[in-house]
Amino acid sequence: MSSSGASPSPDASLASPTQEHAQVTELVVRTVIDPREEADKVRSNGPGLHRGVVGKPCYFSVDYSRAEGGKLGVSLVSPRQIVQRRAQLVRAPPESGYHYMFTPVCGGDHIVKVTYAGEHVPGSPFRVPVAKTSPTVQKNPMWIKAAANAAEVKCSGPGLTGGIVGRQATFTVDTRSAGDGELSIDVQYDKFVENLPKMKASFELNPADGSYFASYTTPEAGLYRINVMYGGQPVHGSPFLAKIEPR
Incomplete structure (x- = not known):
């Protein structure tokens, strides 16, 4: 004797997911960059950040390869604003091994500012004393004249x-x-x-x-x-x- 009742249909909500269940919500995670931390990763070096002589190029380099999310800024302030343009920073020639150079036209303290993401990098601003003439040095300044300690x-x-x-x-x-x-x-x-x-x-x-x-x-x-x-x-x-x- 066959059964008079039909088999119950499976629950529709389990057999085929509804549109609401099928949607996938995409979560976007944004990394917050700390300008101060990124600026601390920048390294600046070279003789042009330590001293100079009037009329002679001052070279230095800035390595910001380990920093991210910011813009590098390099500027120069000379003792006399009237000669600022003539002492401006320029990209150094590739064969020099440096990124920047400036040629001071007057003596005194020159200020080199290096920033990243709006923050000063370690050591910046750099005070660069510029002498009017090169110091008088013996041809062999390393010659031992007395006992050294x-x-x-x-x-x-x-x-x-x-x-x-x-x-x-x-x-x-x-x-x-x-x-x-x-x-x-x-x-x-x-x-x-x-x-x-x-x-x-x-x-x-x-x-x-x-x-x-x-x-x-x-x-x-x-x-x-x-x-x-x-x-x-x-x-x-x-x-x-x-x-x-x-x-």
Whole structure:
């Protein structure tokens, strides 16, 4: 005997989802950029941020590759507004290895302002003392004339702890309280790598205060030893260990 009742239909709400159930709500997550934090990631270096001489180009670089969400601003204020245009910042030639340059036409303090996302980057504004003429230096200023005290040499700057491959790393060496001695600086990869010899760091006298501005550029990422010697002896803290990051 066949059943007189038909099988019940499945619940429509379970068999086929309604339009409301089928909709997918897209959640958009926006990252809030902190201008101050991003500006702190910018690095500025180069001799043009430390001193200059009238009539000679002052070079410096600004690395903002690790910052995001902001706009870089670089400006210059010279002691005399009347010569501001002649001392304005321009893009440096690529072969110089720097991003910016200016040629001061008068002595005195020049102010270089570097901002990112409207915030000053570390060190900015930079006070750049400009001398009217180059200091008188002996042809061989490194010649040892008296016993030197390497323990009195003071080294400081970001290049002593790190940098980026292919970009100039800088630091200062203050020998003013250490007597007369021979300064030498070399940079050595922390591990032996074939065909990668020691490199000599370049350094030059800062006419503003008599200290030395040193710089070096490494070909590969890794740990490097910065050996700073004065009067044949290592200075306090030498060798310094610098971590060079890839680009």
